[in-house]
Amino acid sequence: MNSQNTLKFVPHIPNNVPEVKVMVAPEGLWHPMTDGTWPLHPFAYDKWEIEELSWHDTCYIHAGLNPFLQFAVKGKEFLDLMEAVSVNTFRNFPIGKARHTILCNDQGKIIIDGIIIRRSEEDFICACLPDPAMFNTQLGNQFKITTEYIGDSNFFYQMCGPKSLQIVEEAARQDLHDLKFMHTADAKIAGKEVFILRTGMAGTLGYEVHGKTKDAHEVYNKLLEVGEKYGIQRLGRLAYVNAHCEGSIPQIAEHFATPMDPVALSGSLPRDSELLFRSPVDLGWEKLVKFNHDFPGKEALKKELEGPHNTAVHLIWNKEDVLKVMAGSMDPEKQYDTMDLACDYDYVRNNAGMHIDAVYDGEKMIGASSGRMLSPKTRDMISIGSINSDYAIEGQVVEVLWGNPESNQVRVRVTVTLFPYIKENRNENFDTETIPRPIFD
Structure with a gap:
């Protein structure tokens, strides 16, 4: 690093959070921006449980993907x-x-x-x-x-939770009730031109606010100001990672690796397993695959769909077994690998790695599990699994093998529940008419 450069907040968010003591690079990637500065984001603003409850009960604002590709x-x-x-x-x-x-x-x-x-x-x-x-x-x-x-010159803020529509509407002074899922609308916030996209990473009602970096602080502060009475919560990197898992949205580098980049693998998944990488079918995204044109992987995906294949499900980890793992990690004789409560993602992320465990039915490996987290709302330990579709049955019990190959490994019972994990009031189906329309002077 050039000695004249310093680690600092990205210019996309105000540097007015002195209570935040731990910072991380955006998405764990250490590289300078185009102006040569090295960007940082808050790892957490509050306890991760409090931050994560926001997408269920109030609304979060997250800026941690800036500067975005x-x-x-x-x-x-x-x-x-x-x-x-x-x-x-x-x-x-x-x-x-x-x-x-x-x-x-x-x-x-x-x-x-x-x-x-x-x-x-x-x-x-x-x-x-x-x-x-x-x-x-x-x-x-x-x-x-x-x-x-335009990653440096543009910003975008993610907002998710049942109060997100009211906050965005009041900040923009614009009725956005009729904005459909995955559609945009032009608006102004704090007098600055933005556009709003109805989408989100936590599964609940959510919106993104996009604009120019030169206007970022004014827009961000306006959203915080309006959101204060609605209980808005600033979201740090740790809690944001878990939004993908609870939202049933598999993510590269969190739930699966990509052939484009080398990866250091943690967990029990065999290092040569095909499930280190995933197909759209493995993730339950086959409806997005259209065979009316030529594209790389077309024949492979056709063949995959014609035979036995995997799909994506959630796995709910047996609480008794989880407690045994935690106790075993403190037992000098067992020394099971430590199971963090928050998530596995940052366990190895900054070493260009990820954590994936193998899923078994008896001695038969039937899939992979990743993105494990404790849901503060349901108090269940959950993960996303890509498993043989024959096992994608609500209530089906299988097992995750916990622990690296060189460790004392232990099996944890998990129960299959079908996508999505959050089944009510999801963004794509949310009836915005249940929220009062805004009235402006």
């Missing part, structure tokens, strides 16, 4: 390009719509997934995906597009 793309042929490289189709993709987009290798394993947002006839935002110009080059530059990295 985002590209502004211009050119209608961008949709043809993305259809050539992803499992998705974009033949019905109206202005204002966002789409979860998945890219696979020839073996049908997910390389990366992200979001594409259509802002106008010719303008798009490509989020959490590589520069589309790279794909165009690989395909001989046959598509007329231009791209620009």
Whole structure:
């Protein structure tokens, strides 16, 4: 690191939280921003249980993904390009719509997934995906597009919980009740132009607020000001990680690895297992796969769906067995691997690794478990499993093998529950008419 550079907050959030003592790099990736500064985010603002209850009871605001991997793309042929490289189709993709987009290798394993947002006839935002110009080059530059990295110049804040709509509406002074899931609306907050996307990572009602970094502090502070009476909670990195698991949204580097990057694996999953990487089918995303066009992995995914395959479920860990593991980790003779309450994700994340356990029925390995967390709401230890679909039965009992291969391993009973874990008032189905419409002076 250059001696003239210092570790500091990213410019996307105000540096006004002196009570926060522990900071982390965005998503655990240590790299400077384009101006040479090294960004930091709060690891936690409060106890992780308090932060996590926000998406059930009030609303959180999370800025910890900034600066985000985002590209502004211009050119209608961008949709043809993305259809050539992803499992998705974009033949019905109206202005204002966002789409979860998945890219696979020839073996049908997910390389990366992200979001594409259509802002106008010719303008798009490509989020959490590589520069589309790279794909165009690989395909001989046959598509007329231009791209620009906007991760440093743009911000986005995630807000999730039953009070999120009221906070965003009051901050924007705009009725957003009719905004559909995965659609956008232009607005102004604190006099600054933003757009709002109805989506979220915790499964409950949620919105994202997008704008320019130069306006970030004013927008952030306005959302906090409005949200105070609704019990808004700032969300740190630790609690945010658990939102994906409880929200039934599998994530790269949390629930599965990607063939693009090397990974240091923790847990009982055999190091050569195919479940280190996942296909859209493994994650229950097969409805996003459209076979009406050619794309990498098409034949592999067709073959996978034609035979026995996996799907995604939640696993509820037996409490008696969990307590035995915890007791065994303090027993000098057993010395079981420590089972943290919060999550396995940060256990190895900053070493470019992740934690995945094998799932068994007797001596037969039937899948993998990852993203284990304690739900502060239900007080259950849960994880996301990719398991043989024959076992995807509500109430089915199987076992997770806990512990690294070099440790004393122990089996933990787990009960299958079908997606989603949060089954009521989910964002995609939430009836916003149950919330009073705003009245402005």
